Amino acid sequence: MNKEKAISIVKPQLTEERFEHTLRVTQTALELAETYNVNKEKVELAGILHDYAKYRPKEELKRSILTSNLPKDLLDYHHELWHGPAGALLLEQEHGINDSDVQQAIRYHTTGKANMSMLEMIIFIADYSEPGRDFPGVQEVRDIVHHDLYRASWLATRNTINFLMQKNATIYPDTFHAYNDLTRQLNGGND
Amino acid sequence: MNKEKAISIVKPQLTEERFEHTLRVTQTALELAETYNVNKEKVELAGILHDYAKYRPKEELKRSILTSNLPKDLLDYHHELWHGPAGALLLEQEHGINDSDVQQAIRYHTTGKANMSMLEMIIFIADYSEPGRDFPGVQEVRDIVHHDLYRASWLATRNTINFLMQKNATIYPDTFHAYNDLTRQLNGGND
Numbered sequence: 001m002n003k004e005k006a007i008s009i010v011k012p013q014l015t016e017e018r019f020e021h022t023l024r025v026t027q028t029a030l031e032l033a034e035t036y037n038v039n040k041e042k043v044e045l046a047g048i049l050h051d052y053a054k055y056r057p058k059e060e061l062k063r064s065i066l067t068s069n070l071p072k073d074l075l076d077y078h079h080e081l082w083h084g085p086a087g088a089l090l091l092e093q094e095h096g097i098n099d100s101d102v103q104q105a106i107r108y109h110t111t112g113k114a115n116m117s118m119l120e121m122i123i124f125i126a127d128y129s130e131p132g133r134d135f136p137g138v139q140e141v142r143d144i145v146h147h148d149l150y151r152a153s154w155l156a157t158r159n160t161i162n163f164l165m166q167k168n169a170t171i172y173p174d175t176f177h178a179y180n181d182l183t184r185q186l187n188g189g190n191d
Numbered sequence: 192m193n194k195e196k197a198i199s200i201v202k203p204q205l206t207e208e209r210f211e212h213t214l215r216v217t218q219t220a221l222e223l224a225e226t227y228n229v230n231k232e233k234v235e236l237a238g239i240l241h242d243y244a245k246y247r248p249k250e251e252l253k254r255s256i257l258t259s260n261l262p263k264d265l266l267d268y269h270h271e272l273w274h275g276p277a278g279a280l281l282l283e284q285e286h287g288i289n290d291s292d293v294q295q296a297i298r299y300h301t302t303g304k305a306n307m308s309m310l311e312m313i314i315f316i317a318d319y320s321e322p323g324r325d326f327p328g329v330q331e332v333r334d335i336v337h338h339d340l341y342r343a344s345w346l347a348t349r350n351t352i353n354f355l356m357q358k359n360a361t362i363y364p365d366t367f368h369a370y371n372d373l374t375r376q377l378n379g380g381n382d
Contacts, residue, residue, distance in 0.1 A: 158356050165349050170374050176367045183361050 001097065006048040009095055013052055021132055022051055029126035035146045038118045039101075046105035046123045049097070053087030061086040077172045084110045112157055112178030121153050128156045135163070154182035192288065197239040200286055204243055212323055213242055220317035226337045229309045230292075237296035237314045240288070244278030252277040268363045275301045303348055303369030312344050319347045326354070345373035 011019055026047030033043040053061060058079050064086040065074050074082055088107040091097040105123040108116065112124050129141045129152070137159040145152035157179040164171050202210055217238030224234040244252060249270050255277040256265050265273055279298040282288040296314040299307065303315050320332045320343070328350040336343035348370040355362050 161352065161356065165352065165370070168374060168378065170371045171367065173364070173367065176362065176364065179356070180361045183359060187359065 001045060001095075003044055003048065006045055009091075010049055010052050013055060015055070018051060018054060021130065022048060024130040024132050025050065025123070025126045028130045029122050032122045032126060032145065032149070036118055036122070036149060038122060042099065042102050042105075042119055043122055045097075045099070046102045046109075046119065047126060049087070049091055049102070050106050050109045050123055050127060051083065051087070052106070053083040053090050056083065056086065056090070058082070064089050074172070077170055081110055081172050084108060108174065111172045111174040112153070113174045114177040114181035116153070116178065116181075118149075121149055125149065125153050125156055128160075135159075150182055150185050154179070154186055157182060192236060192286075194235055194239065197236055200282075201240055201243050204246060206246070209242060209245060212321065213239060215321040215323050216241060216314070216317045219321045220313050223313045223317060223336065223340070227309055227313070227340060229313060233290065233293050233296075233310055234313055236288075236290070237293045237300075237310065238317060240278070240282055240293070241297050241300045241314055241318060242274065242278070243297070244274040244281050247274065247277065247281070249273070255280050265363070268361055272301055272363050275299060299365065302363045302365040303344070304365045305368040305372035307344070307369065307372075309340070312340055316340065316344050316347055319351075326350075341373055341376050345370070345377055348373060 010022065014022060026044060029043045029047040030040060032038070033040045053064075061079065061082040062075060064070070065072065065082060068089050070085045070089065074085060085107045088103040091106065092103065097103070101117065101119050104117065105120045108120055109123045109127050113120070116124065125141065125145055129138055129145060137155065141152045141155050141159075144155075157175060160175060161171055161179060201213065205213060217235060220234045220238040221231060223229070224231045244255075252270065252273040253266060255261070256263065256273060259280050261276045261280065265276060276298045279294040282297065283294065288294070292308065292310050295308065296311045299311055300314045300318050304311070307315065316332065316336055320329055320336060328346060332343045332346050332350075335346075348366060351366060352362055352370060
């Protein structure tokens with residue numbers, strides 16, 4: 001699927017503000033794809049489509065989770081976490097997008113996961129650090145993301161866990177698994 | 192098993208300093224048992240015995256984990272986490288201590304877990320907050336532990352996760368599960 005087609009699919013689903021975020025994520029992700037030599041077509045597609053289900057009604061997202069093989073424990077966590085996994089699913093059902101690399105990058109863009117592929121990590125960190133984002137720690141991530149993608153992703157998961165704990169919020173297990181996995185990668189396999 | 196017998200079992204296993212910690216944990220735990228009306232015999236036994244395996248050689252703890260039904264993923268995390276689960280096991284093998292409530296409290300005293308019993312929570316928080324402990328946040332836990340055991344335990348898990356993330360260390364999943372579970376309890380079942 002080319003860029004124009006992907007944009008024509010996602011644009012009607014988003015607010016103008018969210019669409020601009022989408023373009024910034026895509027641009028940020030493409031720059032990372034260049035740095036790390038990752039397939040640009042897949043990065044571009046995942047970037048453009050990652051928030052496809054962002055504004056679907058909660059009940060529809062819930063139904064997608066309940067009627068698919070997505071993990072049901074998602075429903076025990078904040079509904080903000082549902083649009084990634086449900087989005088990957090709905091893009092396949094509604095537009096036949098079945099590239100599993102792209103699907104996985106969309107699915108995990110909010111939570112991260114253990115053993116992220118380069119594509120997954122690029123979408124995860126582009127969504128976190130695109131130039132429109134403004135929260136404590138994001139500049140540090142931007143400063144290093146082009147020379148240490150693992151450490152940038154580790155900082156992002158750590159900041160996210162901290163942020164959620166400050167809010168007294170629960171944390172989806174995949175985010176913990178991402179933190180532990182990236183910690184091990186940075187420590188050279190040791191705890 | 193009475194107090195004197197338990198002490199005679201554990202004392203030879205510990206340094207003098209660690210034995211004094213053990214007595215402070217036991218005293219702290221007994222005060223909490225009084226406040227929350229929890230079985231004092233079990234609390235005392237778990238308090239006295241919780242660090243039984245603290246100074247066993249790493250190789251012995253590892254063997255205990257490998258040759259039992261303890262979760263093998265413990266071995267992927269810091270060895271400081273092994274003495275609780277291995278201790279509960281060794282106390283049964285070496286001294287016939289098979290009260291499952293006491294075993295569980297010893298097993299989870301370092302990591303915590305989801306759905307802790309009152310006994311488990313009391314040993315977990317007594318170990319964390321006994322008067323000899325001195326680290327950021329511990330006084331806040333002491334200040335509330337006699338009127339809000341759940342919040343005190345939640346603060347302890349949050350502080351522990353923060354502390355480990357500051358050290359760039361991995362975090363055992365049971366600690367995350369404890370955090371999420373206690374967060375839900377404090378939020379009245381909502382995320």
